[in-house]
Amino acid sequence: MLTAQEALDRLKQGNQRFVNGETNHTKLLTHQQRTEMAEHQEPFAIILGCSDSRVPAEMVFDQGLGDLFVIRVAGNIVAPSQVGSVEFAAASFGCPLVVVLGHTHCGAISSTIAALSNPDQPPSANLMSIVNRVRPSIEILMQTELKNDIEKLSMHAVKSNVFASVNQLRHGSAVLENLIAKGQLKVVGAEYSLETGEVSIYDF
Numbered sequence: 001m002l003t004a005q006e007a008l009d010r011l012k013q014g015n016q017r018f019v020n021g022e023t024n025h026t027k028l029l030t031h032q033q034r035t036e037m038a039e040h041q042e043p044f045a046i047i048l049g050c051s052d053s054r055v056p057a058e059m060v061f062d063q064g065l066g067d068l069f070v071i072r073v074a075g076n077i078v079a080p081s082q083v084g085s086v087e088f089a090a091a092s093f094g095c096p097l098v099v100v101l102g103h104t105h106c107g108a109i110s111s112t113i114a115a116l117s118n119p120d121q122p123p124s125a126n127l128m129s130i131v132n133r134v135r136p137s138i139e140i141l142m143q144t145e146l147k148n149d150i151e152k153l154s155m156h157a158v159k160s161n162v163f164a165s166v167n168q169l170r171h172g173s174a175v176l177e178n179l180i181a182k183g184q185l186k187v188v189g190a191e192y193s194l195e196t197g198e199v200s201i202y203d204f
Helices: 004-020 033-037 080-093 107-118 125-139 150-173 174-181
Strands: 045-049 068-072 096-102 186-192 199-202
Touching: 004 045, 004 096, 004 125, 004 186, 004 199, 045 080, 068 080, 080 150, 080 174, 096 150, 107 125, 107 150, 125 150, 150 174, 150 199, 174 186
Parallel strands: 045 068, 045 096, 096 186
Antiparallel strands: 186 199
């Protein structure tokens, strides 16, 4: 079993391979490998990422089938089902690391800014459920000079939203709090650049 730092180092090394175009995990599993894997799984890290089609965690970190326990939802938000998924993976598989992975040009961020800027034209109720979870991270930024520069506002909002999700995982679950207190789990934030393919780690 890897430590949290070892798991993080493995992700960083994989991302560097991805950036360099030197990925290791390009071949499909054999029938025997798939059969063996059907009996159990041993992911070494949990990734809570955005649903964006351009940010597949396994590819971004150059990991293979069974290496990562991936939870994807628009805006990498934290709701009860996401918390429960993280709890399940941490408790069942002993994953020592959770990475909340945001990314540049996030549609959920853009939708939230648009909803706040045009309150008379709200999105659907279902989309609003996502917007309302992203909203606190952006409302505080809209009280600064960033409100006059949408591009800069969006850039800062991505990191702010990642921080909010990290904070919710660290302090919104007795199960996760207990694992963190025992040194058995670490939760960090990260941002993927669509332009470069590089992941920046934020250890808030």
